[in-house]
Amino acid sequence: MKQNLKYEGKGKALYSTDDEAELIQVFKDDATAFDGKKHDTITGKGILNCAISTFFFKALEDIGIKTHFIRREADTDMRIRALSMMPVEVVVRNVAAGSICKRLGLEEGLPLKRPLTELFYKDDALGDPMINTEHCELFGWATAEQVRDMRKLALSVNAVMSNILEAAGIRLIDFKLEFGLLNGEIILGDEISPDGCRLWDIKTNRKLDKDVFRRDLGGLSEVYHEVATRLGIKIQF
Ligand code: TMP
Numbered sequence: 289m290k291q292n293l294k295y296e297g298k299g300k301a302l303y304s305t306d307d308e309a310e311l312i313q314v315f316k317d318d319a320t321a322f323d324g325k326k327h328d329t330i331t332g333k334g335i336l337n338c339a340i341s342t343f344f345f346k347a348l349e350d351i352g353i354k355t356h357f358i359r360r361e362a363d364t365d366m367r368i369r370a371l372s373m374m375p376v377e378v379v380v381r382n383v384a385a386g387s388i389c390k391r392l393g394l395e396e397g398l399p400l401k402r403p404l405t406e407l408f409y410k411d412d413a414l415g416d417p418m419i420n421t422e423h424c425e426l427f428g429w430a431t432a433e434q435v436r437d438m439r440k441l442a443l444s445v446n447a448v449m450s451n452i453l454e455a456a457g458i459r460l461i462d463f464k465l466e467f468g469l470l471n472g473e474i475i476l477g478d479e480i481s482p483d484g485c486r487l488w489d490i491k492t493n494r495k496l497d498k499d500v501f502r503r504d505l506g507g508l509s510e511v512y513h514e515v516a517t518r519l520g521i522k523i524q525f
């Protein structure tokens with residue numbers, strides 16, 4: 289049972305439960321972009337993201353990658369283990385898109401020779417600046433060993449997700465993960481949904497992710513629904 293609201297972010301809210309080691313993560317219908325400067329409510333997005341995140345967390349748990357996922361408790365509600373979150377976002381890129389194109393002057397769609405990991409400091413007011421391992425160590429956000437573990441886990445997640453999505457006719461361009469600590473161990477937290485990934489149709493390169501909202505390319509819930517359907521996830525509204 290959900291108890292008190294502990295934290296509310298742009299896309300999700302966290303509630304306490306009767307067990308202090310567990311929380312309920314509620315996926316909201318709010319869509320934001322550009323560090324919250326663009327905002328809208330997209331009916332059905334919370335249900336879709338909860339279902340898609342559940343699907344990927346289960347797939348990762350199945351192959352032994354530890355996540356905070358316990359179970360989906362309701363349409364938009366996921367029971368999770370409470371982690372001590374690190375203020376670091378780990379981005380994995382297979383194809384150049386988004387901020388790396390602006391930063392390095394790359395053409396969108398350029399395939400990278402191997403997956404690239406990048407670190408960002410999670411701070412909206414600062415616009416989530418890019419950081420490296422030394423920043424993490426110096427400012428106490430994560431140790432060098434923890435950064436190594438996060439990067440390694442992120443690359444394993446990339447391999448699993450890329451395979452699953454490819455079978456559904458979708459190319460995983462890039463995605464963002466967040467990790468936390470549980471008894472000193474690094475565990476995957478947050479969510480894995482089209483809000484935090486770039487997903488392109490393999491044949492046409494049509495965008496099937498939050499770029500549809502960022503760039504006003506059409507209906508967001510329709511494309512998230514298409515992703516879910518292609519992955520064989522049944523959605524009941
Ligand atoms: P970027 O190209 O803007 O750096 O984003 C890379 C990937 O990470 C993209 O799939 C979107 C995701 N992402 C988030 O989900 N939240 C964020 O705050 C940022 C910066 C990126």
Ligand code: ASP
Pocket residue numbers: 298320321322323324325483498502
């Ligand atoms: N998640 C961030 C925001 O809401 C960045 C983005 O996805 O564009 O602003």
